[in-house]
Amino acid sequence: MLQRSPTATGILLGALIDRLAGDPRRGHPVALFGGAAAALERRIHRDSRSRGVLYTACCVGAAAGLGVIADRLTRSRPLARAAVTAAATWAVLGGTTLEKEGAYLAGALEAGDLRAARERLPHLCGRDPSGLDAGELARATVESLAENTSDAVVAPLFWGAVLGVPGLLAYRAVNTLDAMVGHRSPRYARFGWAAARLDDLANLVPARLTAWLTVLLAGTAGGSARGAAAVLRRDGHRHPSPNAGRCEAAFAGALGVRLGGANRYGERVEHRPELGDGPRPSAGDIRRAVRLSRAVSLAAVVLAAGARAVRARRRGC
Known part of the structure; x- marks a missing residue:
């Protein structure tokens, strides 16, 4: 496979490195990008959509440009292409860390340690x-596992399969900017508009892919594909996010729980529609959500590498 499709090989190797090592505590490439983006934001910020468009274009363009350079430099060097793709894949994936965080919160809630759970959320x-009880902490964790299975795993792999290293790096830049400036605060309501809308667009297909993989793999969490599909069709569009609702509804159906409700972000409270049927999640449901997230992530790795291998066979890597 290395000679025929070094990009597919690199995706598999990068996912394996993430599975074995996870994210480093210091010096993570995404954190370095975030630091550079924050420094640029301090210099050019204005309460203006046009400034936000410029900021987003500069940051995403720089990440994509780096990927294009790496792609061109390794075009006729399969081993180097595989190594660069593996490094990029590992840098943009967050599945192993996501699962570890979910498992930690499940353990803290099982032990009745609300303080530890609140500090970790x-x-x-x-x-x-600060004001969340055990049930609300469990709900927040399951919802975050659902959404981040797409954002941290499926979406970067999707764009890696479509565009190779440039797609991997550009997607992670888009998603990082959305987390930094895409929220609705007075400072970023206009400036962060471009980052938020670009993130919505970049996740349009991956979120739905995540949702349907969740449906197909519902059995890994003790659920049924039929039940998960029914909740996805009924509730997936009700969420204010065009993407997160699909993932959360699919997880709710697969786990047989009810998600949604009031979410507090500092001084702002957002009321989300209820997704799914059954009881509110518990610590045990978090552990099932972790298993489901892992299964979806592994399926996404296989699909991304497989799609890239098929493309290489037809058109060359």
Whole structure:
């Protein structure tokens, strides 16, 4: 496979490295990108959509450009292409860390340690955890696992399969900018508009792919594909996000739980529609959600590498 499709080989190797090593505690490439993006934002920020468009174009363009350079330099060197793709894949994937965070929160809730769970929740999402009880902490964790299975695994692999290294790096840049400036705060309501809309567009297909993989793999969490599909069709479009709702509805159906409700982000409270049927999630449901996320992630790796291998066979790598 190395000679025929070094990109497919690199995707598999990068996913394996993420599975074995996860993210480094210091010096992660995404964190370095975030630091550079934050420095640029401080210099050019204005309460203006046009400035936000410029900012987003500069940051995403730089990441994509780096990928294009790497792609061209390794075009006739299969081993180098596989190595560069593996490094990029590992850098943009967050599946192993996501699963570890979910497992930690499940353990803290099982032990009745709400303080530890509240301190850890910000590693997964931006909600204010200070007033959350065990049930709300479990709900926030399951919802974050569902959404981030797409954002941290399926989406980067999808764009890696479509565009190779440039797609991997560009997607992670888009998603990182959305997390940094895409939220609805007074500072970023206009400036972050471009990053938020570009993230919505980049996740349009991957989120739906995540949802249907979740349906197909519902049995890994003790659920049924039929039940998960029914909830996805009924509730997936009700969420204010055009993408997150599909993932959360599919997870709710696969787990047989009810998601949604009031979410507090600092001084702002957002009321989300209920997704799914059954009880609110518990710590045990978090562990099932982790298993489901892992199964979807592994399926996405196989699909991405397989798609790239087929493309290489037909048109060359």
